[in-house]
């Protein structure tokens with residue numbers, strides 16, 4: 217069974233609501249982070265401080281062909297003796313146990329787990345590394361999510377429904393992001409990561425404003441993680457257009473490097489050590505329950521709409537309009553129709569989403585009382601703001617990334 221308890225449970229027992237000083241501040245971060253063009257080819261060198269001899273390389277069949285082979289070659293060049301293992305696509309308990317068994321049977325024991333791929337592959341890798349008691353090495357191939365740096369994994373059923381969050385005592389020992397690989401991945405992933413990254417700051421701010429708010433580890437946010445969250449949002453705002461142009465041209469430049477770092481490192485530490493709030497309550501606790509949304513949207517796209525609703529909920533209307541303009545300009549969804557929920561044709565679904573979000577974990581991190589009625593009004597308010605932003609900015613950027621629009 218996944219370990220579903222945070223590793224700092226002492227904090228739970230010393231909490232008197234509002235009694236902030238008795239609750240520890242905890243910063244969680246990977247031990248080492250390396251990012252740049254072509255760095256996968258030097259992975260053997262970056263592994264040296266870990267004194268690894270026989271690492272396992274976990275990737276999908278396509279990942280083994282695209283990046284795994286050059287990684288394995290680099291490890292061999294560094295004198296290591298890697299073994300490869302295939303990720304079959306779902307981060308489920310069954311898949312984790314299958315990989316653990318395969319690696320236990322693979323002759324001499326492996327001494328590190330290198331996961332190469334998207335969020336689910338890395339989350340699976342963290343679960344496998346924990347069970348084998350070996351260090352985890354994250355090699356993300358897209359910059360769309362917070363999996364590479366965090367000490368937790370989202371576990372799904374074999375059918376892909378959410379099952380649990382598993383917490384680990386250790387963060388990844390090493391995160392290596394090859395920006396050449398990110399520049400060749402579909403642009404939609406990078407843009408989706410901008411939505412998730414941008415929300416990090418506004419959710420951190422909500423947690424900081426509310427003395428009762430807690431991170432996923434039941435801790436209080438640190439100034440350090442808040443600062444990273446703020447830098448994450450400002451970096452994305454400043455360099456998004458340049459990074460999008462770089463991926464369109466399949467080249468790496470300073471703008472892409474900045475946004476990849478924001479989406480991966482700043483967002484990763486920011487969310488884990490600052491806490492999340494209404495944007496993620498809506499994006500993970502409500503939207504995925506609707507098949508039209510679940511099947512057509514990436515995580516960061518749902519977070520983008522959740523973020524707009526959060527800002528409306530907080531009464532930050534000017535900020536919400538400004539953020540909506542930015543989201544529309546980069547091609548993120550800004551209204552409910554773009555994620556497959558139509559408040560006019562299907563008002564019941566929007567009402568149901570509001571009820572789910574108001575009951576979801578972390579929504580109480582908001583500094584004011586959150587009710588289903590309030591979330592419902594915020595979703596509709598965000599929808600209106602988004603329609604205005606789409607009319608103002610045009611929806612060309614969104615349509616370029618979504619050739620087949622979500623069925624509303």
Ligand SMILES: [Zn+2]
Nearest residue numbers: 362412515519
């Ligand atoms: Zn997220």
